[in-house]
Amino acid sequence: MPHRPYIVGNWKMNGSRAMLAEARAIDRAAGRYPDVQVALAPPFTLIGALREAITAMGVGGQDCHAQAKGAHTGDVSGAMLIDAGADFVILGHSERRKDHGESDELVRSKAEAALAAGLTIIVCVGETLDQRDAGDAVAIVSSQIDGSLPVGEVANEAAAAGKIAVAYEPVWAIGTGRVAAVEDVVAMHAAISERLTGIYGDAADKVRILYGGSVNAGNASELLAAPGVSGALVGGASLTSDAFLPIIAAAGTGEA
Ligand code: PEP
Numbered sequence: 001m002p003h004r005p006y007i008v009g010n011w012k013m014n015g016s017r018a019m020l021a022e023a024r025a026i027d028r029a030a031g032r033y034p035d036v037q038v039a040l041a042p043p044f045t046l047i048g049a050l051r052e053a054i055t056a057m058g059v060g061g062q063d064c065h066a067q068a069k070g071a072h073t074g075d076v077s078g079a080m081l082i083d084a085g086a087d088f089v090i091l092g093h094s095e096r097r098k099d100h101g102e103s104d105e106l107v108r109s110k111a112e113a114a115l116a117a118g119l120t121i122i123v124c125v126g127e128t129l130d131q132r133d134a135g136d137a138v139a140i141v142s143s144q145i146d147g148s149l150p151v152g153e154v155a156n157e158a159a160a161a162g163k164i165a166v167a168y169e170p171v172w173a174i175g176t177g178r179v180a181a182v183e184d185v186v187a188m189h190a191a192i193s194e195r196l197t198g199i200y201g202d203a204a205d206k207v208r209i210l211y212g213g214s215v216n217a218g219n220a221s222e223l224l225a226a227p228g229v230s231g232a233l234v235g236g237a238s239l240t241s242d243a244f245l246p247i248i249a250a251a252g253t254g255e256a
Pocket residue numbers: 010012169173174175176177212213214215233234235236237
């Protein structure tokens with residue numbers, strides 16, 4: 001694996017201050033696996049408290065607005081995430097694309113705003129089951145890459161600095177217990193990588209491509225060892241340290 005593995009937990013709309021104990025346990029594990037980059041994206045409400053509770057892992061948001069500030073009730077900007085203690089943001093998750101009608105164009109504008117604010121970004125792409133069954137998975141994901149990834153000078157510099165990641169998350173594998181076949185993951189990551197080279201040139205090598213979709217203790221080793229897989233975006237199995245720690249352990253050698 002050319003990159004330091006990047007294991008990111010997405011707590012979605014779950015979590016309260018009571019769950020900070022789980023986050024502390026995950027953080028202690030992150031400290032024992034310095035060869036793995038571990039991060040958690042809690043709900044906005046917990047970002048500040050999480051930042052104060054941990055020392056070894058990254059803290060991120062699950063979305064941000066494309067504008068830096070203004071009359072956008074209920075939204076937060078990239079600068080606000082940084083102010084709260086975040087260092088990265090997940091953008092274009094399929095749940096946001098579906099629940100909030102987020103288009104590739106909107107995801108791209110959020111991505112460019114987040115980079116301008118100084119955040120690392122994880123841009124999510126992935127096909128639905130109908131699209132895969134129709135044989136369109138690579139075409140759909142390629143067009144999401146072309147439309148959602150940030151472009152321009154700031155983006156090129158961010159790519160070269162390793163501040164852009166892509167998460168390939170087949171929609172049908174998210175929260176369902178169904179995992180994509182490793183050969184399909186490898187093929188899709190290769191297709192994404194080729195597309196990224198078209199956008200960022202040589203700097204595309206620095207863009208990490210994570211797999212997401214029902215990653216757990218039982219399948220993490222095989223997925224993380226697959227060529228072109230630089231890490232995992234993990235939903236359900238990141239909510240408890242018991243479920244998340246084996247995934248971190250599968251990604252690294254650790255000291256423990
Ligand atoms: C996700 O939310 O990005 C995700 C991959 O969820 P899960 O691991 O629960 O499938």
